[in-house]
Amino acid sequence: MIRLPAALALAIALIGCAGPQKDYPALVPMDSLLGAEAVEPAPTAELQAQGNALRARADALRSAQP
Template structure:
């Protein structure tokens, strides 16, 4: 009896909002096409990245 009641309730709720006025979905490709390209890393950023990689490697070697 409980299953029948739950099934009827779910069926009634499934019909709710089916006639709503929802906006049309926008394809993701059109949203991402206007995104600017990431700038190339500068020499300063590359130097910082190299220093971080060297520090990480030193920490890995120090651990047993």
């Protein structure tokens, strides 16, 4: 009895895939991705302060290790 639902599911899946093959639309324009220059992020003062604090902490940890 388990084989019948499995066979029906397989048949339905194959019937669903039997439609005409279509080209997929281009979802991402490659020309604009490859042609555009990378934009440098402009960090805010808060992010720069956090980065400086993390770098200072890392330097302190490195100097404390033998």
